[in-house]
Amino acid sequence: MGLLNRAAGRTVAVALAIALAACASNDEKEDIEPVELVEITSSVELREVWSADIGGIDRKRYAMLQPGLADGKLIAASSDGDVAAFERSTGRSLWETDLDIELSGGVGVGLGIAVVVDYRGRAIALDLNSGDQLWDYQVSGEVVSAPAVGSGVVVLQTVDGKLVGLDASSGEELWSHSTTLPVLTLRGTAAPVISGGLVIAGLDNGKLIALDARDGTPRWEQRVAIPQGSAELERVVDIDGSPVVRGDLVFAASYQGRVVALSKDGGRGLWARDASTHHAVAVGGGHVYLSGASGTVYAYNVGNGQIVWTNSELLRRELSGPAYFQDVVVVGDLEGYLHVLDPNSGQFIGREQVDGDAIRIPMLVDGDLLFVLSDDGELVALRLARS
Template sequence: MQQTRVQSPGSPVRLTRFFGLALGVGLLVTLGACGSSKPKPAPLESLQPTRTVSVVWSQGLGSVEGAAGLTFTGDTVVAAAAGGDIVALDVKTGARQWELDVRSRLATAAGSDGRFTAVVTTGNELVVFEKGKEVWRERQPGRVATAPFVAGERVFIQAVDRSVRAYDAADGRWLWNYQRAGGESLSLAVPGVVTNYRDTLLVGQGARLIALDPVKGTPRFEANLGTPRGSNEVERLADLVGPSTQVDGDVCVRAFQLTVGCVNASNGAVRWTRPQAGARAIAANADVVVGADSADRVSAWKASNGDILWRVDRFTHRGLSGMAIWGDLLAVADSDGYLHLLALDDGRTVGRFSLDAPLEIAPTVKNGLLFAQTRRGTVYALRSN
């Protein structure tokens, strides 16, 4: 049985140096392309759209860089810009409900539960606000790329070295630290998986989904989505890529350049996995799971058992973003800033919309609208017509 390391304020703290190098997806793609010319993107197909998109509202916040990401709390969406601004927008109208300035450049998107809002700066400081007022800061021992997860009056932080730390949201008291022993020395410097299912905290540790007790930080189960293989550490890198998707008690997620799969969120039983060497977040609903591989070939699997439903290669090398299922549509953007709408039943293209820039993260569906934040920082609320 794999040993784990759990620390709390009452136990000795053992400092473990992370010897690996944090690699971003772009660097890995560059490494894979050394010695060869960049593949030519597939041309845009001729299209007579049967579905159109209209802008309900949009708000420009400034360049996002590592701060890309949207958090929804009730009727509010919280967004950030790399320069340090955090803004809460009304989901229906885009009106600014509150905004604050962290006074530092941001390394992550903001996490919020509606009362507490947390973010990590490029100086590795975790900064927590309550109702727009800063209440505490805490320097983290290492780099952070994943937005803080705020729930149950706690703030959970996952560092690039995969360690997970928990704090009391009100006073910054450190509660516990968790890191699975025996992990790989390399990790992705991109947003990973930190979320909850009912009263359980779910985090990614390499290719494993770990369920933790949010009060004690002790593991409840772990689910292995695949065993990395390769001749070097880069080829064996297989971190879970966020965000994950929860559907009918399952969590569906991608393990970078390894697999796509679904796990029972109650007991950790792996429902199914399918090999796919991809780097972006997948989308899922009760019927279908969809993801693109590293060459931007899009595949759809049956959610119940992983059987293939359809596959399309019209978007090869177009630099697809993470995806979102939007009613009977699949929404995905490319590196030219085009948002493509695919019919969920067979993958045919039914619409296209031009954003002001590419997407850094997957779009999100809320109240029937599609929300997307571009690399320029513009937050869109879109309606399908």
């Protein structure tokens, strides 16, 4: 889970957390450990195609350095400022750039560039083919998610509620949009997405917003989650996972809120179900998949939102968001395991430990390859093999 954010509310959040822990019964305290993994019978295997050590990711400050893929190149970055490009299929090193700064957000790719951001809000664009720096721009707030690149713009989302659109060629600011945030939010922010000339972003107030990519004009806004309860902690409803666009539909989910399906044109709500997650959903095989904040994995019918199945055998294992890959569902956990689930039943059909450290960064699916980055910087490309 993301750390609670906002200086004004941090002391209150810590005090409440301590008070809740002090009131817990002995039985409750026994349930704070991750469940132990049970033995399974595997019918599929995730086989390593190539791997590389890119340097560690700053988990304490919730840096979200998801690799980006464009033009057959996988671009990855570490919190120490190392940015590297690899040939997608073989892992052959194409170029490396040491920016000598602490990176917090990235990697946004497209339009011939790769964009990363440091903790001070400095966005840097690199040439996708050479790694040479093309431009940089200073935004007013910290960024801990990947920029969106497309439709001629680079869009950054800051932790203080701003969306900023930059010209992809020059880095010049084209527009900005500000949102009022609640007292307490989770540390992370959702990476915006660009689709069909729209910028679609999940906000820390539990809303989803669509802006015109050219000038930032709001097109629609839809509430995903409604704050509940009287305490500020109970009212945290952040959307920390990126919206997922499939055709003319948008899927999103919030913490302590709901998972929803909306129309991309107008934001009309199609269905909504109670849910709580820190991650993006995955869509495939007629289902929407979600890793719940408690560790339960859910599958919903893509058409009406009805629950198809649940799997509660990974409780408290700090799951990553799910990936739909080659007709299976994959989730990572705090010990570097990848768990493969049958998309129709939710049963385990495979398991592979790719690293000893947590898999928190969103996984990347591209055709027959699944790309996974652990918090200690192990980047692995995997292919699915069936028994």
